[in-house]
Amino acid sequence: MVDEIVAALVPKSEGVYVDATLGGGGHTRGLLEAGAGRMITLDMDGEALAHAGQNLASFVERLSLHHSNFRDLQRVLDEEEIEQIDGAVFDLGLSWHQVRSQERGFSYQGEGALDMRFDASSDARSALEIIRSEPAKKIERILREYGEEPRSRQIARAITEHKRSIKTTKDLADLLHGIAGPKGFRKTAMRVFQALRIAVNEELQNLEAGLDAACRRLAHGGRVAVLAYHSLEDRIVKNRYRDAERTEKFSRVNRKPIFASDEEVKQNPAARSARLRVLERT
Ligand SMILES: C[S@@+](CC[C@H](N)C(=O)[O-])C[C@H]1O[C@@H](n2cnc3c(N)ncnc32)[C@H](O)[C@@H]1O
Numbered sequence: 001m002v003d004e005i006v007a008a009l010v011p012k013s014e015g016v017y018v019d020a021t022l023g024g025g026g027h028t029r030g031l032l033e034a035g036a037g038r039m040i041t042l043d044m045d046g047e048a049l050a051h052a053g054q055n056l057a058s059f060v061e062r063l064s065l066h067h068s069n070f071r072d073l074q075r076v077l078d079e080e081e082i083e084q085i086d087g088a089v090f091d092l093g094l095s096w097h098q099v100r101s102q103e104r105g106f107s108y109q110g111e112g113a114l115d116m117r118f119d120a121s122s123d124a125r126s127a128l129e130i131i132r133s134e135p136a137k138k139i140e141r142i143l144r145e146y147g148e149e150p151r152s153r154q155i156a157r158a159i160t161e162h163k164r165s166i167k168t169t170k171d172l173a174d175l176l177h178g179i180a181g182p183k184g185f186r187k188t189a190m191r192v193f194q195a196l197r198i199a200v201n202e203e204l205q206n207l208e209a210g211l212d213a214a215c216r217r218l219a220h221g222g223r224v225a226v227l228a229y230h231s232l233e234d235r236i237v238k239n240r241y242r243d244a245e246r247t248e249k250f251s252r253v254n255r256k257p258i259f260a261s262d263e264e265v266k267q268n269p270a271a272r273s274a275r276l277r278v279l280e281r282t
Pocket residue numbers: 020021022023024025026027028042043044045048068069070071091092093094095096118206207
């Protein structure tokens with residue numbers, strides 16, 4: 001949704017903008033091409049950062065790259081000696097490149113280590129470590145709260161019972177297939193993998209902290225644009241915007257979320273679930 005992000009942030013040549021989730025660099029490129037003066041970009045994934053950095057080499061004078069979690073946005077801006085920003089974009093979740101890299105463990109298709117860390121170089125716990133170290137009750141809560149999985153108890157029990165024999169994404173997928181059957185498998189696997197990924201990366205806590213940081217450093221007239229892909233993320237964004245409007249000097253640019261165009265969904269089916277919400281500092 002590059003066009004929608006450019007339209008939301010209205011980049012100016014004297015403005016400073018943050019891409020909190022650089023990924024493949026599509027949004028940053030769009031904003032730079034539309035005239036953004038300076039882009040401060042972050043990603044937890046060092047590989048993504050290196051790759052996008054190469055692709056964006058022609059913009060080097062207007063671009064800085066930070067291997068950082070967006071919850072630390074204020075520290076990054078301090079390092080750059082930037083007090084206020086004119087816009088920030090958060091494109092949540094994971095990139096296509098990460099999904100397709102089987103060894104990263106994000107996908108229930110194929111086989112890879114049950115890792116799921118956005119930052120593979122960090123000492124954060126992998127999905128396998130969580131499965132092996134947490135009691136069934138905790139795993140049940142992760143599946144219920146982060147995956148809205150109706151069979152969270154049954155699945156959590158089965159996972160803890162078999163935790164020594166689960167090593168790869170395929171081992172976990174096979175176990176889920178046994179519980180959900182061929183008809184229910186895909187949706188169950190999507191929910192369970194999403195839940196574990198959110199827990200591994202503390203995604204919802206990061207989102208709250210990252211949004212707070214962006215709102216604190218936003219200049220008057222500056223905007224924050226968030227692309228959320230599931231209701232848990234979207235709820236956090238909606239509530240944060242509503243509170244900002246009530247208690248601080250902010251206003252929501254769009255009351256209803258903006259969705260991807262039919263054309264974009266045709267080319268990129270994952271865009272179907274994207275919901276864009278924009279907040280402006282008044
Ligand atoms: C959906 S992709 C972004 C795609 C990007 N907008 C593009 O145009 O290619 C999300 C990216 O955010 C990164 N990410 C997720 N959570 C993060 C966090 N808390 N801090 C920094 N980066 C994060 C992931 O590693 C991934 O590369």
